[in-house]
Amino acid sequence: MRALRITLILLVVLGGLFVLADRVAVGFAEDEAADRIKSTEGLTATPDVSIEGFPFLTQVVGGELDDVKIGIKDYEASTGGTGSSADTIRIDDLDAEMHGVAFSGDYSSATANSATGTASISYAELLKAAKPEPVDVGFGIKTQVTGLSDGGDGKVKVAVEVTVPGSKAAKTLSVLSSVTVSGDTVKVHADSLPKLGVQLAEGRIRSITDFQQKIEQLPGGIKLDKVEAAPDGVEISVKGSDVRLVG
Structure with a gap:
């Protein structure tokens, strides 16, 4: 023992x-x-x-x-x-x-x-992909994306500042946008367009509201898989082999 x-x-x-x-x-x-x-x-x-x-x-x-x-x-x-x-x-x-x-x-x-x-x-970082300066979309109307935030239900809320000729101050409109991944690119696409008070070609307005951000050379060669809007920014899933x- x-x-x-x-x-x-x-x-x-x-x-x-x-x-x-x-x-x-x-x-x-x-x-x-x-x-x-x-x-x-x-x-x-x-x-x-x-x-x-x-x-x-x-x-x-x-x-x-x-x-x-x-x-x-x-x-x-x-x-x-x-x-x-x-x-x-x-x-x-x-x-x-x-x-x-x-x-x-x-x-x-x-x-x-x-x-x-x-x-x-972060939304602040993704905002850099939008056009940095106001753009004339027609009839002297200038528009610019000034902010991104969580729109709920997986959507991004895009704040668009609009300046109309003759008005004393700019006004801010917002649209809900879908965010998706295509290859190595994150895309933000407005579900509906802001009402600017005049008839404009959809392409002109989307040249402001819609934008994309390419993301390359992630560590080890991993790739973007999925993306979804979240409270503080967009959350991304990655994968690789x-x-x-x-x-």
Whole structure:
């Protein structure tokens, strides 16, 4: 009985040491991965990296991690242009979960079999995609999109400032718009057009109310999937396959 107790105690101690070693190893790997992702993506801040699953060491021996979660607070995505600050758009709280992450023997590269995630774009940031200056849509009427907000039921409320010749002050109208994703582009399309008091071609009015924002070069090559209006901005779902984390 005494020998059995000693054996059990040794097993418990060894098990505890293994768990401790496993947690130390995964913590080191998470820090190393975060630094490499920061360097690969050119981030200004170190992302959060969490390697899921236990034990970690047996996953390392197999050369593939089950799941890796990555969180990037602020990410400057490309809009496809060149030469100005308007050529990027800030993506907030980009959280992605990578599945089946295979890595090279020297850990210089890592690729996820698939990835899913979420992110958001503030209304102030999305507003930059609208025309920045008032536009004459006909008969001297000048219009400009001045604000975006949550319209409820998955819609975006678009505030349109209208200045009519001879009037003392501009007035603000609002329209509810649908927001969708087409490829790498977020599109805002008015469900109905504001009443300006005169007959104008629909295309002229939509040249103001409708706009779009291209979003390219997301981390690892993940792509836009879906978008929906939310209280503080638009929420985006992303997905991808063969997503390269580092290397």
